[in-house]
Amino acid sequence: MSTSKQIAFSRRSFLKTSALASGGMLIGFNLFNACKQDVKMPIDLSQLNYNDFNAFIKISEEGKVTIFAPNPEIGQGVKTSMPMLIAEELDVLWDDVYVVQAPLDTENYTRQLAGGSQSLRQGWEPLRQTGATAKQMLVNAAAARWGIEASECTAKQGVITNPNGETLGYGDVVLEAAQLEVPEEVTLKDPKDFTIIGQKTANVDIDKIVTGKPLFGLDYKEEGMVYACVLRPPAFGQVLDTYDETAAKAIPGVIDVITIGEKTRAHLEGDNRSWTAQISPSDKIVVIAKTTWDAIKGKKAIKAVWKQDSEAETTEFHDEQLMQILDGKKFRTRRKDGDVKKAFAQADKVLERTYESPFLPHNTMEPMNFFANVTPEKVHLVGPVQTPEDAAKTVSDMLGRDLKDIHVEMTRMGGGFGRRLYGDFVYEAAEISNKIKKPVKMVSTREDDMATGVYRPAIKYRIAASIKDGKITGYHLKEAAINGNMYGLIPNFFPAGAIANYQVDTANYKSNITTGAWRAPYTNFLASAEQSFFDELAEELGVDRVQLHMDLLENVKNNPEPKIEYSPERLQGVLKLAVEKSNWGKTSGEIYQGLAVYYCHNTHVAEVADVVMTNGVPVVKKVTCAVDCGIVVNPLGAMNQVKGGIIDGIGHTMYGELTFNNGEPQSNNFNTYQLIRMGQTPKVDVHFVKNDIAPTGLGEPTLPPVGGAVANAIYKATGQRLTKQPYMNNLQAEKVIG
Amino acid sequence: MPTFNLKINNQTHTVEADMDTPLLWVLRDQLDLPGTKYSCGIGQCGACNIHVDGNVMRSCLLQVSQAEGMNITTIEGLSKHGDHPVQEAWKAIDVPQCGYCQAGQIMTAAAFLEKNPNPTEVEIRNAMNGNICRCASYNSIEEAVKVAAEKMS
Numbered sequence: 030m031s032t033s034k035q036i037a038f039s040r041r042s043f044l045k046t047s048a049l050a051s052g053g054m055l056i057g058f059n060l061f062n063a064c065k066q067d068v069k070m071p072i073d074l075s076q077l078n079y080n081d082f083n084a085f086i087k088i089s090e091e092g093k094v095t096i097f098a099p100n101p102e103i104g105q106g107v108k109t110s111m112p113m114l115i116a117e118e119l120d121v122l123w124d125d126v127y128v129v130q131a132p133l134d135t136e137n138y139t140r141q142l143a144g145g146s147q148s149l150r151q152g153w154e155p156l157r158q159t160g161a162t163a164k165q166m167l168v169n170a171a172a173a174r175w176g177i178e179a180s181e182c183t184a185k186q187g188v189i190t191n192p193n194g195e196t197l198g199y200g201d202v203v204l205e206a207a208q209l210e211v212p213e214e215v216t217l218k219d220p221k222d223f224t225i226i227g228q229k230t231a232n233v234d235i236d237k238i239v240t241g242k243p244l245f246g247l248d249y250k251e252e253g254m255v256y257a258c259v260l261r262p263p264a265f266g267q268v269l270d271t272y273d274e275t276a277a278k279a280i281p282g283v284i285d286v287i288t289i290g291e292k293t294r295a296h297l298e299g300d301n302r303s304w305t306a307q308i309s310p311s312d313k314i315v316v317i318a319k320t321t322w323d324a325i326k327g328k329k330a331i332k333a334v335w336k337q338d339s340e341a342e343t344t345e346f347h348d349e350q351l352m353q354i355l356d357g358k359k360f361r362t363r364r365k366d367g368d369v370k371k372a373f374a375q376a377d378k379v380l381e382r383t384y385e386s387p388f389l390p391h392n393t394m395e396p397m398n399f400f401a402n403v404t405p406e407k408v409h410l411v412g413p414v415q416t417p418e419d420a421a422k423t424v425s426d427m428l429g430r431d432l433k434d435i436h437v438e439m440t441r442m443g444g445g446f447g448r449r450l451y452g453d454f455v456y457e458a459a460e461i462s463n464k465i466k467k468p469v470k471m472v473s474t475r476e477d478d479m480a481t482g483v484y485r486p487a488i489k490y491r492i493a494a495s496i497k498d499g500k501i502t503g504y505h506l507k508e509a510a511i512n513g514n515m516y517g518l519i520p521n522f523f524p525a526g527a528i529a530n531y532q533v534d535t536a537n538y539k540s541n542i543t544t545g546a547w548r549a550p551y552t553n554f555l556a557s558a559e560q561s562f563f564d565e566l567a568e569e570l571g572v573d574r575v576q577l578h579m580d581l582l583e584n585v586k587n588n589p590e591p592k593i594e595y596s597p598e599r600l601q602g603v604l605k606l607a608v609e610k611s612n613w614g615k616t617s618g619e620i621y622q623g624l625a626v627y628y629c630h631n632t633h634v635a636e637v638a639d640v641v642m643t644n645g646v647p648v649v650k651k652v653t654c655a656v657d658c659g660i661v662v663n664p665l666g667a668m669n670q671v672k673g674g675i676i677d678g679i680g681h682t683m684y685g686e687l688t689f690n691n692g693e694p695q696s697n698n699f700n701t702y703q704l705i706r707m708g709q710t711p712k713v714d715v716h717f718v719k720n721d722i723a724p725t726g727l728g729e730p731t732l733p734p735v736g737g738a739v740a741n742a743i744y745k746a747t748g749q750r751l752t753k754q755p756y757m758n759n760l761q762a763e764k765v766i767g
Numbered sequence: 768m769p770t771f772n773l774k775i776n777n778q779t780h781t782v783e784a785d786m787d788t789p790l791l792w793v794l795r796d797q798l799d800l801p802g803t804k805y806s807c808g809i810g811q812c813g814a815c816n817i818h819v820d821g822n823v824m825r826s827c828l829l830q831v832s833q834a835e836g837m838n839i840t841t842i843e844g845l846s847k848h849g850d851h852p853v854q855e856a857w858k859a860i861d862v863p864q865c866g867y868c869q870a871g872q873i874m875t876a877a878a879f880l881e882k883n884p885n886p887t888e889v890e891i892r893n894a895m896n897g898n899i900c901r902c903a904s905y906n907s908i909e910e911a912v913k914v915a916a917e918k919m920s
Contacts, residue, residue, distance in 0.1 A: 106864070229861075231858060231861040232861055232863055232866075234863075234866065235857075235858050235861060235863065236849055236858070238863045238866035238869055238870075239842075239849060239854040239857045239858060239863075239869065239870075239873060240802070240842065240843065240845075240849040240854065241800075241801070241802015241803070241841065241842030241843050241870045242802065243801045243802075244866070245804075245867060247795075247801070247804070247805065248795075248801040250799075256796070281768060281785070282785070320784075320788075320792055320796040320797065321792050321795070321796055321805075322784075322785075322788050322789065322792035322796070323785075325808075326785075392901055393865075393867075393901060394804070394806045394812070394814060394865065394867040394868045394899070394900070394901045395804070395806070395865075395867045396805070396806070441865075441866065442865060443804075443806075443865050443866070443867030443868075444865040444867060444901045444902060445865075446901075474808060475806060475807045475808055475809075665861045666861075669861065669864050669902075669904060669907060670864075672903070672904070672906045672907070673864055673902045673903045673904055674903075675903075676903035676905055676906070677901075677902070677903040680903065698807055698808075698809055698811065699807045699809070699811035699812055699899065700809060700811050704899050704901065705903060705905075706896050706897075706898075706899060706905075707892050707895045707896050707898075707905045707908065707909065708892050708893065708896045710903070710905040710906065710909075712906060713906055
């Protein structure tokens with residue numbers, strides 16, 4: 030699956046070096062684009078220009094390595110694992126490596142490294158190439174000093190050794206190395222020689238996090254900065270009519286009350302509308318204050334009147350619309366193998382089920398916020414956003430400013446889960462600062478954050494399978510989603526390629542509720558639905574669940590042209606491992622097990638949930654997870670991602686739900702919206718498949734299947750097939766107790 | 768605007784604020800102690816947990832006027848060198864993912880273990896149940912509390 034092998038590298042064009050005025054060697058490199066021909070390498074660390082390079086590596090005369098990278102950390106640990114790849118091939122001690130988030134005075138940053146689960150996969154080859162190239166230059170410099178061939182030297186842990194046993198530290202030769210030609214060809218290590226990759230490595234920001242140092246957007250401050258809270262329409266479909274700010278202005282800390290919205294609206298209606306602009310077209314009332322609390326109090330004191338501008342939708346309305354879609358015929362066909370209609374007509378039996386999921390807010394622990402300082406010279410934006418380049422473009426379009434005047438800096442992010450892909454909070458901060466001509470920090474309260482979000486849309490799946498002579502002959506999946514969800518690759522996931530007659534159809538209802546990506550987009554509910562369906566299908570066929578999957582995956586292997594994205598061998602591998610480690614089928618009578626096996630986000634996963642009944646309620650006690658993500662770069666970070674994904678998945682599957690009444694979200698804080706807490710969490714037992722395949726991401730792929738595993742276990746425990754999330758709201762109490 | 772004398776991390780600060788201002792915002796906006804985090808503002812999540820006379824408390828629910836005369840400790844003052852046994856355990860287990868809730872988690876665990884240095888698993892789960900971690904690092908938090916307990920007992 031890895032595309033990295035296909036990239037033709039010319040080290041010369043991806044990497045440049047210089048000798049630093051203050052001593053040491055500086056390497057500037059790009060991951061996916063060649064360096065521009067005319068760019069000059071800086072010789073001063075204050076001049077690092079992230080327009081020209083993705084990142085820089087400094088090797089000091091003491092042999093210490095500093096990696097300067099402006100890429101954001103959302104919580105998936107890429108700020109630790111990506112530097113590990115460089116350090117491995119550079120061959121230095123990890124203790125000598127420092128990772129520095131691009132300094133906040135960097136003013137030219139408009140390019141981002143890829144975020145999310147793709148980072149490690151995409152960086153796997155280029156980052157190691159960069160480290161290996163730097164190492165080769167250091168070896169070449171040492172060889173030149175000794176007057177021997179570079180091939181006669183060895184380098185390990187920051188020390189170069191010649192055949193006589195003489196040594197030079199990397200730091201001893203940095204100045205010479207910086208002057209050398211960049212080698213075209215370098216050799217990467219054999220995975221069995223890795224000394225950093227595969228080692229348990231703590232998060233590089235760990236000391237700052239446990240001592241409460243300012244790292245996050247909400248912690249960012251500047252001299253003269255004021256705070257702003259934004260009163261947005263309380264319901265989707267509403268816009269501002271009139272308002273009275275008298276009471277708000279009477280609060281001592283309140284500086285001013287203004288409105289914003291026209292610039293956002295012009296952007297929404299213009300030709301350059303960004304996909305990240307998931308934002309209400311209404312005017313909004315902004316309270317500017319000396320402190321956050323004054324702004325919050327001021328916002329509460331505003332008396333606003335809202336008017337209906339478009340549909341006031343309710344959850345029941347959404348349910349009806351989506352059901353009508355599923356019952357109808359207007360679909361876009363995403364994949365069609367064989368003839369599903371014929372297979373169904375000739376079947377002995379057709380099993381059909383409908384699966385339903387609600388809207389979900391992201392609920393990052395750090396609510397949306399952003400700093401903006403719009404001056405005649407420049408637009409300075411600082412905060413937690415996953416799409417800085419897009420934010421810069423959008424603000425440039427909104428404010429009519431030259432793109433080169435827009436500077437976006439990223440802070441550490443208090444969770445993302447997809448929410449910070451959308452830049453609505455950046456645009457608001459920019460529009461406010463543009464109007465008040467002051468540096469401002471826009472802060473959303475929890476209530477604002479949850480009730481004016483960009484949600485995972487409600488989705489319903491109808492899955493039907495035909496059975497003939499004890500075999501599955503056809504599989505037809507229909508998706509009805511609010512605003513659109515499924516993308517092109519999903520139809521090439523399992524069970525595509527396993528069943529001769531196979532079809533995937535999708536359709537949408539267009540709503541005025543803002544929706545977007547949510548952790549493991551496209552599959553976060555699909556996996557639950559399909560994995561529940563296969564469990565029921567196995568029961569219907571009277572075959573063992575594991576055997577059914579193994580057999581279907583055999584079909585894929587025997588299919589000469591399966592046109593799939595997953596590997597049937599790797600799915601079988603994780604399935605076998607999960608079965609073995611979970612004691613599948615051999616547990617005592619009080620433990621009910623459910624299984625799911627799934628591929629998404631480039632990673633293969635199998636999960637077994639153990640459920641027990643406590644006081645008549647099903648409780649998930651343990652989840653055994655087998656993962657094939659290729660080489661595990663950082664086992665500590667990987668373990669965190671896998672466990673977090675599973676528990677997060679269980680939380681949302683069991684409890685997560687945002688409903689609407691007349692366009693208004695019916696939850697706006699954690700007293701009315703249940704997030705999973707420690708008392709509800711199972712122990713997660715993780716097993717990685719060991720192989721030498723290029724690594725794939727872990728931020729997302731363990732989340733989608735767990736809903737299926739849990740539903741299948743609850744079925745065994747209660748006899749109820751749960752098809753509607755959140756499961757805890759849809760369990761029949763009498764059956765539970767009975 | 769009234770003034771208040773606050774004893775925070777063994778230092779006395781005089782601040783001007785409205786009576787009803789939550790201590791959370793005084794810490795963050797006025798005293799440059801941003802380690803105490805805002806997340807829900809209604810005492811549901813524990814991200815803003817601090818110690819008040821040794822007890823764990825939600826700083827979003829404690830008004831500045833109520834905090835006078837009390838011994839307040841924030842994450843910044845939990846230890847001089849970031850080496851409280853709970854902080855050490857958090858580092859050893861590499862608990863944080865996004866990290867935003869962790870100061871609150873650490874403050875809860877530290878106050879709990881001070882009173883109960885030999886907790887059972889059920890007691891740990893009950894003590895930590897008031898702190899939400901959206902990244903769901905709960906398995907690691909639980910493990911780290913156990914590691915810290917071993918050091919503190």
